[in-house]
Amino acid sequence: MSWMLENDSGQSYGARLRGLIDSGKTLSVPGVHNPLTGMIARRVGFDALYFSGAAFSASLGIPDIGLFTLDELTQALRWMVKASNMPFIVDADTGFGEALNVVRTVKDLEDAGAAAIQIEDQVLPKRCGHLDGKTVVSPEAFAEKIAAAVGARKDTLIIARTDVRAIEGMESAIKRGIMCREAGADIIFPEAMQSEEEFRTYAEAVGGTMLANMTEFGKTPYLSADQFRDLGYQIVIFPVTTLRVANKITEELLIDIKNKGTQVDWLERMQTRRELYDLIDYERYQEIDADLSFDKKPK
Structure with missing residues (x-):
């Protein structure tokens, strides 16, 4: 969270x-x-x-x-x-x-x-x-x-x-x-x-x-x-350890994109959009923003 x-x-x-x-x-x-x-x-x-x-x-x-x-x-x-x-x-x-x-x-x-x-x-x-x-x-x-x-x-x-x-x-x-x-x-x-x-x-x-x-x-x-x-x-x-692995994998990905012009071979190895949003609690921020909206507050 x-x-x-x-x-x-x-x-x-x-x-x-x-x-x-x-x-x-x-x-x-x-x-x-x-x-x-x-x-x-x-x-x-x-x-x-x-x-x-x-x-x-x-x-x-x-x-x-x-x-x-x-x-x-x-x-x-x-x-x-x-x-x-x-x-x-x-x-x-x-x-x-x-x-x-x-x-x-x-x-x-x-x-x-x-x-x-x-x-x-x-x-x-x-x-x-x-x-x-x-x-x-x-x-x-x-x-x-x-x-x-x-x-x-x-x-x-x-x-x-x-x-x-x-x-x-x-x-x-x-x-x-x-x-x-x-x-x-x-x-x-x-x-x-x-x-x-x-x-x-x-x-x-x-x-x-x-x-x-x-x-x-x-x-x-x-x-x-x-x-x-x-x-x-x-x-x-x-x-x-995490930095070394992240750097190595990133380098391999970038070489592949440079050579092939596409990232499609890496999609199965990626963190998905949904997984990233879950990690950073994106939807909860949206809920808070909606709750704080002045237009939606009772008058």
Whole structure:
């Protein structure tokens, strides 16, 4: 149901996400790159969504190296949350600056509806977590950012993502995870783990709520949500999956239209007009418009 037609549940998005985590099941959280994709994810039964910085950057036609602004991210998030009315985990990259900047980042994103805000320990210009050549800030500087985020939030969960495993190894990654937990992080996200054993070792050493990144074509082996649950992870994100599939299918369609001058071979694979209207509640808007018409009101 569209945000214009739906009443607020009265429970904050952060509280809703906490409830999902406390339920004991491992959450599969797909990344969505526009509001309509979020509505589809809700319709098929997902409980929470992920707003990836990589997917947002790509949707703007730019690489994931920290080029979009906080205001651009916040405005996009508002539309995402309104469209789906679901808890969003939001990738805030490095927090848009140092600890003081992180305070504003958290306040702005929470005001826009973020259920959880993810902050990482890379140095700008950042890179995709599964690429080489990354650099990270000191453990103390990162813990300071996490503490600032925790102090600034009202009900939003704070996620600490560390990229240090690829740079300094598992021991440093574990130390950072523990330091971030002590700084108040609700969830720890070790990026680019390279085996089941690394995931298990990390979760056992750091403890608490853990998030795993099940991205494609990276350093992490393909594991299911059930496998991650057995390794000690309560949240599994699929950050760019929907964007990659949508882009690939769109490219194939456009090539076919360019070569054949028609789309008829694709009709069976399309979302129909009726299906799209059902998704966005088109008829309900028409009913509201008719009810609001002054000409039809009794005089």
